[in-house]
Amino acid sequence: MNGTPAPDLWEELVTSALLGTDRRTPPASAPGRPAPAALLDAAAEAAVRRRAGLRPATLPATRRPEPAPQDPRPALPPAAARRLASLLADRPAAGAGRRGTAPDLMELLPQWLALANAHGYAPPAHLLPALLDAARGRTDLRPAALRFAGPRGLWLARLNPHWRFALRATPGSGSGLPAADDVEGTARLWEEGLFAERVALLTAVRQRDPRAGRELLASTWATERAEDRLMLLDSLRTGLGPDDEPFLERALTDRSRNVRATAAELLSALPGSALAARMAARAGSCVAMDRTRGTPTLVVEAPHECDAGMERDGVLPKAPAGRGERSWWLGQLVEAAPLGAWPARLGGRTPREIVALRVADDWRSELHAAWCRAAVRQRDAEWARALLGSPSAPEAGGPGAVSLAERAKLLATLGAEERAGWVAGFIAAHGLSEAFQLLGVCAVPWAAPLGRAVVDALNIARDAGSYPWSFSGVMGLAERCLDPAEAGRLNALQAVPDEPEDASPGAGGYWAEAFQRLVTTLRLRAAMTEELTAPMPEASAEATTTAAAEAGSVPSA
Structure with missing residues (x-):
């Protein structure tokens, strides 16, 4: 199996079969061999290559691949394995129009994968190529498909460049992240790992110990590239808390505007932060209650300029096309201000009562939209209910x-x-x-x-x-x-x-x-x-265990 076939050999074979060998000679056919027989021979060889997942090398192979690692997870029940095969085999016809009454099996694959992962099953080895092909074509499938594919899926992905996405998407290319107590391994991966591995490592450390994750990031912060600092800083969303404020305050002076904006966004999600207090003071000076009118009314005086302090705290000075500068600045201030400050400023009213207030001079949409963004950012359910209102309201x-x-x-x-x-x-x-x-x-x-x-x-x-x-x-x-x-x-x-x-x-x-x-x-x-x-029936379980023990690995070319 050491030839060098064209990447689309399988498609060419299919085309020859559809058109007929008298109209199109099969590719890579042996001289003197009848065309129909040559087509079947080539198809049989290509099918073995596809199932093995190993593309033929341009030079003679020097050594066989290492055996695939064992997957300790239990095998799928036979009926579930057959179902997976049918889901992976379903492909919409080109130019298909009306669907009829047949279910769209490919749309059920994400749900099937979620269920299989929840039960901790391992995939049948012979379906791994089709599973990786499906994940290659649909990025939304990749996290669940790669989790289900497990260590053997990663082993197989190293043998076919079409599946290299699995290695990029999996930190350590299957080697895994260092254990929580492996201080030396953590430091080495942080210093020497690929960027995707470092992001995954920082996220994992933050999940189990936010302080350790922050200190890991701080240890190399000054030497990171601007685009890397942005993504690494975004990892602090995991486990974000008041102890992160000093580090984020320093990031407000970063030379990258995007880094400064992300730091400001994270600080505004901490209602007790100094930045949140500054934003509350600025927003409060723009929105006030007018008690001279018969009906309680909010009046808005948007900022007339974006000063250096506002810029430092993440306010973007340049408004998008078609947007007024003053309304743009106002929206950012209100969005970043802690929602808990408004009831005290507006006469002790509840969020629902504040949202119901009349707003003068057509500022209502702008003000409510900013409160919506603040409620989402601060995960404030009470304000969210107030802004949603009744679902039956006109x-x-x-x-x-x-x-x-x-x-x-x-x-x-x-x-x-x-x-x-x-x-x-x-x-x-x-x-x-x-x-x-x-x-x-x-x-x-x-x-x-x-x-x-x-x-x-x-x-x-x-x-x-x-x-x-x-x-x-x-x-x-x-x-x-x-x-x-x-x-x-x-x-x-x-x-x-x-x-x-x-x-x-x-x-x-x-x-x-x-x-x-x-x-x-x-x-x-x-x-x-x-x-x-x-x-799983007892006999099937025993047969599956015996077969797995005898096989020892996924078949290789």
Whole structure:
């Protein structure tokens, strides 16, 4: 197997098979060999190479690869292994249009991987190449796929340059990070490791000991490049606390503007920091209560300049195109000010009462948007609830002081149950047309009230003969996020409904098809869960253990 085939040899073989060997000669065929037989020989050899994962070298191999490491995790139950093979084999046809009733298996792969990782299973060795190929094509799959692939996946990735992303994404290329008590190994990796390894090391140290992580970063801070300082400083988000303030204050004088801005953002997330107090004083001087009016009203006087102190504390002086400078500076000040300072400044009012106040001179949208960003940054659930307001309020479903994008970020600060309840109320009041990005922040599977609200809204749209393709995004989300236990409630919706006179042509058939696909997908997800949680039969477990012991490694070329 020491030839040097073209990288797309497999595709050329497939093309020859589709066109016929009389119209296209198979590549790399032996002289005098009949074309059909040569095609089959080449395909057999290429298939072995693909499964082995090792591309032929340009020079004779000097030594065989080391055997793959053992994976101590239990093997997948047989039914789950077969399911994984079918998920990895599913590929959408080029130019595919209408999906019909068949589930989109590739969209279920992330959920399957999450379940398999939660149970701590190891993948079948023969499926590792297909798993790495899938992760190569979809970056969103990589963290879960590489965790599932385990040590053998990394071993295999070293043999094929197409899979080198696995080595880049895994600190230490499979060697792992130093143990918590390995002071010498930690220092050596911090001084000599690749940048990705150093970031992973700093994050790991911060998770177990924030002080040690900060000291590790401080030990080389003065010699780091500006772009590296930015990413390393961002790692302090892990375990961020008041003890980090002195280091972050020093970073405010960094020669890199981006480093200064990140340091200021981190300090503003610490409500007790000196920077937060400075920002509170600045923001407080811009927003005040006007008690001369009949109705309590907030008046806003935005900054007239961005002075050196504001710049040092992270305020960007240059406004984006189309944005006024004064409103740009005001937004940054209010965003960085601790939310806890506002009730005392505004007459002891609660966040809900403050948000309800009238704001003079069209500053309401700017002020509320800045409070939204502050609530998200400071993870303040009370302010988030106040800014979200009632999901049934008229302004919740249309233009208002708080946009839907901002509401989605605010929802992320709430607990999963409260979040789902708010979105369910929103859908019941405003329908699904504006709810897509709100559904994206809800925990999976959707809580029962949210699932019922989505199904009811889809049913209403179906009965009204609404244009069906405008709901395809929500239907796709439902396939992945609806609790499989809801499948029984959908049986009646699989029939083709009577179409109103003003309905979109063919809408009834589309709705029936979409609900049939939804039910099929939910049942498939339920089967996936059952396959991964079912105990392995004793005979199968013994056979798997024996086979693994005899194999000892993934087959190599």
